[in-house]
Amino acid sequence: MNKGSISELVLKRSVLKHVRRDKDVVINGAAIGNDASLIKIDDNEILTASGYADSFEIGSGATDKTEISVMDMAFIRACNNIYASGGSPVTAEITVTLGASKREGCIRKMMHDIVVYAAEKGISIIGGDTKISGALKDDAVTVSVRVIGKKVYETDKIKAGDRLIICRNAGSYGASNLVTEHRDRLSGKLPESYLDEAIIKDKEYFDISSLSAAAYGSGAKYVHDISFGGIYTAIYQSTDRASLGVKVIHENIPIDQKTIEISEALGINPYLLCGTGGLIAVCSPEHEEEVLKNLSAMLYQKEGINPGDDISGICHPEVKSAGEYTKEKLRYITSEVYKINRVIDLPDGDSIFI
Numbered sequence: 001m002n003k004g005s006i007s008e009l010v011l012k013r014s015v016l017k018h019v020r021r022d023k024d025v026v027i028n029g030a031a032i033g034n035d036a037s038l039i040k041i042d043d044n045e046i047l048t049a050s051g052y053a054d055s056f057e058i059g060s061g062a063t064d065k066t067e068i069s070v071m072d073m074a075f076i077r078a079c080n081n082i083y084a085s086g087g088s089p090v091t092a093e094i095t096v097t098l099g100a101s102k103r104e105g106c107i108r109k110m111m112h113d114i115v116v117y118a119a120e121k122g123i124s125i126i127g128g129d130t131k132i133s134g135a136l137k138d139d140a141v142t143v144s145v146r147v148i149g150k151k152v153y154e155t156d157k158i159k160a161g162d163r164l165i166i167c168r169n170a171g172s173y174g175a176s177n178l179v180t181e182h183r184d185r186l187s188g189k190l191p192e193s194y195l196d197e198a199i200i201k202d203k204e205y206f207d208i209s210s211l212s213a214a215a216y217g218s219g220a221k222y223v224h225d226i227s228f229g230g231i232y233t234a235i236y237q238s239t240d241r242a243s244l245g246v247k248v249i250h251e252n253i254p255i256d257q258k259t260i261e262i263s264e265a266l267g268i269n270p271y272l273l274c275g276t277g278g279l280i281a282v283c284s285p286e287h288e289e290e291v292l293k294n295l296s297a298m299l300y301q302k303e304g305i306n307p308g309d310d311i312s313g314i315c316h317p318e319v320k321s322a323g324e325y326t327k328e329k330l331r332y333i334t335s336e337v338y339k340i341n342r343v344i345d346l347p348d349g350d351s352i353f354i
Contacts, residue, residue: 003056003349003350003353004228004229004274004349004350004352004353005227005228005233005347005350007347007348007349008032008236008237008240008346008347009346009348011032012032016030016031016032024040025039025040025041026039026040027040031241032240032241033224033238033240033241033242034241035080035081035082035084035085035224035225036048036049036081036085036087036149037049038085038151045150045151046148046149046150046151047085047087047148047149047150047151048146048147048148048149049078049081049082049085049146049147049149050078050081050145050146050147051073051074051075051076051077051078051079051144051145051147052074052077052142052143052145053070053074053142053143054070054140054141054142054143055070055139055140055141055142056353057070057073057177057352058070058177068201068203068206069109069110069113069114070110070141070142070143071096071110071111071114071145072110072113072114072203073143073206074144074145075092075094075114075117075118075143075145076203076206076207076276077145077225077227077276078092078145078146079092079121079123079207080206080207080208080209080225080227080276081147081225082147082149083209083212083213083223083225084208084212084223084224084225084279085155085223086151086152086153086154086155086212086216086223087150087151087152088149088150088152088209089121089123089147089148089149090123090124090147090148090149090150091123091124091125091126091147091148092118092123092125092126092145092146092147092148093125093126093127093128093145093146093147094114094125094128094144094145095128095129095130095143095144095145095146096110096128096129096131096141096142096143097130097132097133097136097140097141097142097143098130098131098132098136098140098141099133099136099137099138099139099140099141100132100133100134100138101138102132102138102139102140102141106141110143117203121209123147152213152216153216153217155222155223156222157221157242158221158222158238158242158282158325159242159244159284159325160244160325160326160327161284161285161325162221162282162283162284162285162324162325163282163283163284163285163288163323164235164238164246164248164280164282164321164322164323164324164325165215165220165281165282165283165288165292165319165320165321165322166252166253166254166278166279166280166320166322167211167215167278167279167281167295167299167318167319168226168254168275168277168278168299168318169254169255169256169259169278169318170226170230170231170253170254170259170270170271170273170275170278171230171231171255171259171263171270171271171272171273171274171275171351172198172200172256172259172275173200173206173273173274173275173277173278174230174259174273174274174275174350174352175198175256175258175259175262175263175270175273176198176199176200177274177352178262178263178266178273178352178354179198179199179262180199182266182354183195185265185266186262186265186266189265190261190262190265194258194261195262197258198256198258198259198262200277204302205277206276206277207277208225208277208278208279210298210301211279211295211298211299212225212279214291214294214295214297214298215279215281215283215294215295218283218287218290218291218293218294218295219283219286219287219290220281220282220283220287220291221283221284222238222241222281222282223279223282224237224238224280225276225278225279226275226276226277226278226279226280227274227275227276228274228349228350229272229274229348229349230270230272230273230274230275230350230351231253231271231275231278232269232272232344232345232347233272233347234275234279234280235248235280235323235331236331236344236346236347237347238280238282239329242325244325244326244327244329245325245326245327245328245329245330245331246324246325246326246331246332247323247324247326247332247334248322248323248332248333248334249333249334249335250333250334250335250337250338250340251335251337251338252320252321252323253271253320253322254317254318254319254320255270255271259273263351266354267354268351268354269351270351272349272350272351273350273351273352274350274351274352281295282325288321292319295316295319296314296315296316296319299316299318299319300316331343332344
């Protein structure tokens, strides 16, 4: 099997097929396209989600060259799953597995940093598990985070005719990761300053809390964070959840030219690159303009830019209405400009694991 998230085919037939749903407890459980599970205990509705990262992805061990640790990324991904599901994280449990050669200072620094970060987000760390394992390479680290949250926004079913909106450039995290891990292969092919610009050093970039709130607050009925497998996988998963197809306009998928050139230099597909920090939002045609406007305003705000009180018509370049959901269950990318007409293949792995 390919590295990254397990393929949709294997997930369906060997994982989800065996999961039984207790209708008295589970409101919205394990399924493709679900970022979090919604359960009911007594009269309380609770969201629960997980996130994962390891040192094979962030290759230099506990912390990559951006000073964003394995634990940071797992924590952010777990929280993003709650935000995308219309919730707000409340508590987190962290499970860490270390190779035998890792020193105490490694776990100490990661825990110190994540406790500070969680406190800033108003999230309490309530437990977890820490182990040294002989099953891992000596210098390996894996982190899994389980987050519990409360429901804030209501979600709804995607319908034919609903609009697909993409927020954030596709594959930016993956491109940043590729530069830090494969600099030797890229140097000489692309300018060093160009490569430096592709590296994301601020972990706030990856937090989708404000973007998700802006989307739901504008009338979005579904939000899905972009992670392993990239934008194509996120789109595919949304159609699987809805039992619909989708028509996507290729040039309306936001992507940075640096990501394209880095991917070309390494022979991979940029649209299958991990996109942590991005999201897709689905809304009715009536809410499309408002969602675009408010997502744009939030991105400008995160960048410290004030485009003025009236930003109608000033869409952020990383926010695009990219397509429409269809009754016909085909998932395809089309472009009259570039003469493209191709289907989105069944997701299987991620291009960052080259």
